[in-house]
Amino acid sequence: MTLEEIIEMFPEEEFLKADGFDSAVVGVEPNDMRLVYNRDKMIGILMFEQELIEIDAIEYLEQNTWNAYFGEKTPIYIEI
Numbered sequence: 126m127t128l129e130e131i132i133e134m135f136p137e138e139e140f141l142k143a144d145g146f147d148s149a150v151v152g153v154e155p156n157d158m159r160l161v162y163n164r165d166k167m168i169g170i171l172m173f174e175q176e177l178i179e180i181d182a183i184e185y186l187e188q189n190t191w192n193a194y195f196g197e198k199t200p201i202y203i204e205i
Contacts (some may be wrong), residue, residue, distance in 0.1 A: 126152050131160070141198040143190055146170055147203040151205070164191070167202070 132140070138158050143149075149166035151152040153159065165189070171182035191202045 126150075128160070139198070141200060143200055145174070146183070151165055151203070156202055157197060159198055162200055162202050164202050164204050 128142070128147045130179055131150065135153070135158065140153075140158070140160050141162060141191070143162060146162060146167050149162045149170060150160055150162045151166075152161040154161055160190050163191075164186070168182045171177050171185060172179060177185065193199070201203060
């Protein structure tokens, strides 16, 4: 399921997004309506777009995204 499909299915919902990682969305958690992101895809996006090596991409995401709390709509990050 893509971000566009999720937004189309739930037009009344406001989702908190991780900027620049729309293509890493893999679903939505139905109880709290939180976006679900694939961690490996996020790493790949940074490696490609920012030309980071894998460990640097992981470090960046750990410090700035995965371990951050932005309220009850904070996205969920999973490994598939």
